[in-house]
Structure formats: C-alpha cells, structure tokens
Amino acid sequence: SQQGEEDPQALSIQEGENATMNCSYKTSINNLQWYRQNSGRGLVHLILIRSNEREKHSGRLRVTLDTSKKSSSLLITASRAADTASYFCATDMDSNYQLIWGAGTKLIIKP
C-alpha cells in the first residue's frame, strides 16, 4: 500500500533555479524521510523529519512538514546538474515503523 505520494511526477528546471517537490500521505506518521536516487550514487538518505518538527535544513535542502495537511515539501535551492535524480519520500504509519515509499519525483536539471 502506498502511504506517501510525490508531486509532481517529473520536474525539469534550469540550473541555478530552485526545485520544490511535495509529498502527501494518508495516515498519521511518526517520521518522514526523503531520499535521492541516481545512477551514479544509488539511493541516498537526505533528511529525516519527525512528526513534532516543522522544518529541517541540510545544505541546499530544506524540508518542511505540515501534519495538519499530511504533507511535506523538499526544496532544493540553486540547483546543479548533479541534483538530477529521482527523489522519494518515505513514511511510516503511526503504529508501524516500517517505511512505505512513494513513487518518486524525477528531477532533471538543464544546463
């Protein structure tokens, strides 16, 4: 069963622009994680945000969590060609700490 769903499915922007991806989920969560996958480095963890947190930063990445709307967003600022990848959100369900993954957003950064 799919808990998190990313939006948009695909995004193409110019290098240097900001990219925003969204993740919506259906039931209460304990934690939400964002991952990136590209052919070069495989699947890599980006940020873990807990249900009692509203925002987290890591370098050019900013993740927000709105539990009232059951949604999260990932913002990548000043995008680079190396950011070209698929981005996944993964959530648990309140009573179960197993991760359930969305289908991902495919991000393409044009030079």
Added chain:
Amino acid sequence: KAGVTQTPRYLIKTRGQQVTLSCSPISGHRSVSWYQQTPGQGLQFLFEYFSETQRNKGNFPGRFSGRQFSNSRSEMNVSTLELGDSALYLCASSRGTGQASYEQYFGPGTRLTVT
C-alpha cells in the same frame, strides 16, 4: 567507514531456479532491510532483520525468504523464480530497528533478470 556492499551486482537466472543474494551492512549496524524495486511497483519492502531476528515483513509470497547472521550480514533467497521477480534488489542497513526512526544506508543493489 565502508558502505553497504551487495553481491552479486548482476545476475541472470532462468524461471524455476532459485537465487541467493548477499548483503554486508555498515560496520556497527545491526538492522538490515531488503527492498525490491521495479519500474511498475516502485520500492517495495521485503523484510527487516535485527540481531538475527526478522522484525518486519512485507507482502511478498513465501518464495522470498531471508536470514541474518551473527555478524549482521544478511542473505535473501528467492525460490522458484518467476519472470516477475526481475528487479533491482536493494539492501539497506541502519543503526537500530524500526526503519522509519533511522536513516537507511543503501547498497548499490543486485540487478536480477529472470528469463
């Protein structure tokens, strides 16, 4: 620290055969999870092991099994292979059990093709 390693990286098998995939977690990590990734179904959880015990299992048939050894290395086995088992199999390790609570470190995957 060495990352998660998976062997073999590529595998071609025939329908009906069985296959064993291996995963070595990051040193000190006691939790190992396995995932199947396909273009149609995305990333699907297979099972999680922690301290040699299966802690969680996804919705896969009994043909898919796994185990974890005392050194935290893990293997997964698929018996009676079907064409639909063709996929990238990913292994991830983490410090603790309860996947959502810990960041998962993924290996490069094993690409299994069933003909």
